[in-house]
Amino acid sequence: MSTPPPTHVRATFGLRGPQDEEPHGDGWRFGDVVLTPVVDHARATWSAGVRETLTVEGLRLARPVRSTDGRWVVSGWSADTFLAGEPEPRHDEVVQVAGRLHAATAALPCPRFLAPAARSVEDAVLTLADRAAWGEQVPPFSDPPGPSAGLDPPSVVLFRDLARARRRVQGTPQVVHGDLFGTVLFAGSADPGIVDITPYWHPASWAAAVAVVDAVAWGGSDEGLVDRWSEQDDWPQVLLRAVLFRLAVHTLHARSTPEGFPGLARTADLVRRHL
DSSP, X not given: OOOOOOHHHHHHTTOOSOOOEEEETTEEEXXXXXXXXXXXXXXXXXXXXXXXXXXXXXXXXXXXXXXXXSOSEETTEEEEEOOOOBOOSOHHHHHHHHHHHHHHHTTSOOOGGGSSOOSSHHHHHHHHHHHHHTTSSOOTTOSOOOTTGGGSOHHHHHHHHHHTTOOOOOSOOEEEESOOTTTOBBOTTSOOXXXXXXXXXXXXXXXXXXXXXXXXXXXXXXXXHHHHTTTSTTHHHHHHHHHHHHHHHHHHOTTOOGGGHHHHHHHHHHHHTTO
């Protein structure tokens, strides 16, 4: 949990006078406004600009709040309208959200910051893992097995094995939200909601596949989730790339734990049966 935003940040976002502050996710809630610390200025500004005007039928979007001088980010903080709800294991509905959202983002141009090297350690891991999953960059763990191959982590062995099954994907790349699992908010019968968009440049079916892989690996979803969405374009291959992405993140991320691997390995075996 971050420390509360300083007084001048609150004032610049128009939060003057007495305010009841309370922790909220990674940030702090002040009535109907949530202030969140920003890791990457370019990504936060892009997300705010998109969410300011984007309309998606059947989906609630947190709207960005501009500062009094028109900025999206002030001293490392951004502001959004509060969105009621909590993540719930309604996995099929999350995949439905992916479809509606990505139909609306299909016309967006590729953000410029997706092309250059990532700016933060967190994003550097995700960027490398993503490129490794698609075969666009050789990850540091993909060297051919040698005398010490028996010492490689299981995630590395599994990544190497699965990567051989990659085939060409036909779908058209577009802006997609690549972090839907655990971030879609549900509030009873209200439309699902999202507070941010984590952009990737891939076919829309890939983002749905990542949500499915995450739900089966760590969310307690039944394995039938994979089959229920099999009409998605390039389904076996985007599932494969989703698993490779998560395996690469598990291998590279400093905060990964051994407890995260078994569910991912079971999901990888399930995906393998669809190839």
